[in-house]
Amino acid sequence: MDRVMAATVFNHICDLGSLSAAARALGISRPMVSRYLDEMEKWAGARLIHRSSRRLTITPAGEDALMKTRTLARLSLDIAGATGREVPSGTLRVACAHFTAMHILAPMLPAFLARYPELRIEVEINNQPVSLVGERIDVAIRITDNPEPGTIARRLGDCESVLCASPDYLHRYGTPQTPEALAQHNCLYYSGFAGKSWHFLDEQGEPISVAIKGNLSAGISSLLCEAALAGMGIALVPEKEAREGLAQEKLVRLLPHLQPRQLAVYGLYLSREHQPAALRLFLEAVQGAMRDGEACS
Numbered sequence: 001m002d003r004v005m006a007a008t009v010f011n012h013i014c015d016l017g018s019l020s021a022a023a024r025a026l027g028i029s030r031p032m033v034s035r036y037l038d039e040m041e042k043w044a045g046a047r048l049i050h051r052s053s054r055r056l057t058i059t060p061a062g063e064d065a066l067m068k069t070r071t072l073a074r075l076s077l078d079i080a081g082a083t084g085r086e087v088p089s090g091t092l093r094v095a096c097a098h099f100t101a102m103h104i105l106a107p108m109l110p111a112f113l114a115r116y117p118e119l120r121i122e123v124e125i126n127n128q129p130v131s132l133v134g135e136r137i138d139v140a141i142r143i144t145d146n147p148e149p150g151t152i153a154r155r156l157g158d159c160e161s162v163l164c165a166s167p168d169y170l171h172r173y174g175t176p177q178t179p180e181a182l183a184q185h186n187c188l189y190y191s192g193f194a195g196k197s198w199h200f201l202d203e204q205g206e207p208i209s210v211a212i213k214g215n216l217s218a219g220i221s222s223l224l225c226e227a228a229l230a231g232m233g234i235a236l237v238p239e240k241e242a243r244e245g246l247a248q249e250k251l252v253r254l255l256p257h258l259q260p261r262q263l264a265v266y267g268l269y270l271s272r273e274h275q276p277a278a279l280r281l282f283l284e285a286v287q288g289a290m291r292d293g294e295a296c297s
Contacts, residue, residue, distance in 0.1 A: 003043060007069035009036035013049065014058055014066055015091065015136050040065070063133045067270060074276045088278035089118035096141040097127045099221045103240045104141065104265065108289035112282070119278055127219035132270055138279055140268040141286065143238075145261070151268040154283055157290030160239040161260040163198075164251040168231040176234070176254060179210045186233035187212035188224045198236050199261035208258065236260060265290060 012022035013033065023030040041048050048062035058066065096105065101123055113119065124130070129148050130137055140151075147153035176182050179200060189196060189212060200208045214233055218224055221237045228235035229245055234254065245251035267283045 003039070004072060006036045006039045006043065007072045009033055010040045010048065010069050011066070011073055013037060013056065014062070015093075017056060019056075040069070058134070066136075067133060071271065087118060088116050088276070088281055090278065091120045091122060092278045092282060093122045093124065093136055093138045094141065094282070095124045095126055095130045095132075095135065095137045095139075097143070097219070098125055099238060099241060100141050100143060100265075101125055102222075103238070104286065104290070108285055112285045116278075116281070121282075132268070138269065138276075139283065142266050142268055143263050144266065145263055147266050147268060151270060154267045154269075154287075156265045156267050156283065156287040159263045159265055161236055161263070162239045162242050162246070163234065163236050163254045163258070163260060164242050164246065165228055165234040165254060166231045166250060167252055169228075169233060170252060172231070175252075179208050179255060179258060182210050182212055182234065185212075185214075187214040188216050188218075188227050188233045188235040189214055190221060190224065190236070191217040191219050200255070200258040201261065203257055207261075 009022060009026065009028075012025050013019055016022050016025060019033045019037070020030055023033045026033070037049065044061060044065045046061035046065075047059055048065050050057040050059060094105070105123065109121065113121065124135065124137065129142070130140055132138075132140065132151065141156070142148075143159045173185060176185060179198075182198065187198070189198070196213060197209050197211050200210070202208055216224070216227055216232060218227075221241045224235045225237045225241045225245065227233065228237070228242075229250055235242075242251055246253060265286075267286065269279060
């Protein structure tokens, strides 16, 4: 049998979660899909997928094979399109946090998809790191100071943060005049970062770290911003998240002489080699949008 086709069928089974769905997507019969899967397992010399009446589960050997079959499928597409126009197609699976989806991807996706109508993007919202192989993710967009090991991390831009609270909270509890004073306040902090400390640069560019405490932590910055608007405490959130509240004077910027530590926005993927056109063009579009000030600043 055609091993490139077997690899393509295996990719579709993993992406769609069933043999029947792969058959419909590829326009072939389900028994033929099963035969191609058998061929893949013979080729790999291992069980790649556990099959039950309820679900399919990819095995560790299957995850390893999936990385290789995706590369093989991309190579075959590269060869087929080597002399033609670069037109990305198929499905690109993107993982990101809620803030990233709303403030980084949402502004650039309409123009991007209009430019490449043969491409389909699936966005998986997840505020925790994901397994690119296990979750069948092509690229994860992460705002972090510590990209996950084992991935290629392409820096796409930076995310500015702001320290803020509502006038009501400040009227009741006072306005901190120094970073050390934050320890006496109810701080609303992002649970995605290790430790309960906030980090700043002073006017001379020297780093300052402040241990904080509070009665609310969350992995979604919009929740922290809403809590700050409701007068629950002081929040350190992306500037884009707080911009409307600041403009309407529902939030007050605190310690403006300090610069909250800047976090980078990364695109995380598995391999530099044989990078598909869809992934490369998508990352370039995100980077361009951030450079032009459409997101996170």
